[in-house]
Amino acid sequence: MEKMWSGRFSQSASSLLDEFNASIMFDRELYIEDIEGSIAHATMLQKQGILTQKELENIITGLNQVRSEIESGEFKWNISDEDLHMGIEKRLTVLIGDAGKKLHTARSRNDQVAVDFRRWTLKKNLAIVEAIKKLMAEILVVAKQHTETLIPGMTHLQHAQPTNFGFHLGAYLSMFKRDIARFEDSFKRNNISPLGCAALAGTPHNVDRKMTAELLGFDSVSTNCLDTVSDRDFALEILFNISTMMMHISRLSEELIMWSSYEFGFVELSDEYSTGSSIMPQKKNPDVPELLRGKTGRVYGSLMGLLTVMKGLPLAYNKDTQEDKEGVFDAVKTAEISLEILKEAIKTMEVKPHNMEKACAIGHLSATDLADYLVEKCDIPFREAHFITGRAVAKGEELNTDLSQMEFKYLKEIDERIKEDVMEYLVLRNSMNARTSEGGTATKRTKEQLAYFKDFLEGK
């Protein structure tokens, strides 16, 4: 079949080349952006006197026809057309004749694909923000119910200090809020129009780049055409933003997996979002968080893939760049379904406060409180207080008793400066509520944090 660029060739392309070179099997994802971009470009060409009113009307009618053929499934995607840009233009020309051949005036596929892919990515930045907000709202519902539910706060996966479950979930709300800021920031930074850059150096035609930028919803036009046609920072940014967000999702998933085990028993995922075993009849497996953790890897792969594609490219456009799309499409799809399913899994899981609180009575979570007591009430330097408390912990280990439940007489034996009022300090709930510094776990502080996230989600 005759190629659009066949003028200087005397032999036709091999079918092996068609198969290797084509992107039409996957870049059709961009058809809406491609058609909208072409309509904006044609509208501008008409205003600048390059197309007649009649030609513009034909082009718009023809492109709308192509769009409905694509949407009804009638459109023939043909690898010999190479990519969606040429596939659509070719069909347009079949439909409307000569006016179709004028559409590509003052344009190259280089600025065309840059516009299409950039706009697609920008939209997805915003769609993902909305999906993160929905997930956050669901986490917030659970967090609010558990601002007094004790859970062992850990470092090194060892019991550290008592916290509450609302506070714990608040940590994830903080992460997702940062993710939102990254997607929004990328949107603002990259909302710049490449159209009118043509192949690499601009065009001698009298184009109005500001007009097409405005028609397509861009904030401004790009500054340097050579950069613009091969800039894929917007694609790298969404991959990095998704990677970071998936890393947060993966950390939460890891905790859900641990918490669902018999050893923890802090939550139970609903039947709807759990799976069974083909051999072990008793099994209820947390496949959803496991897959979320696993899918994080493929998203990182796409980020590394595109960074590697871009690293050695001389200016300006190179065909290597065609490798930019599949990883981004896959990462966006992964992000969207991951956010949705995590939201549902959280909404339907059962929280088990009793088990969380029971786990707090192991591991001497109030040891720091004893040290703080010695500093505050007995005027003992912290280093010494730390040592005395260590001895109390050793005693507890010997008696097989948690510090929060140790009898006063043993504490007094360790250091006689310790008075009866120490017992209040060792109560786990008091320990949690004692941490009243800004951002701390005290229920009062946790509620402040959750109110902050609520305001954020309500756009206040």
Ligand code: ARG
């Ligand atoms: N399919 C190509 C891509 O995705 C479109 C741009 C092609 N430009 C070119 N000069 N070959 O990058």
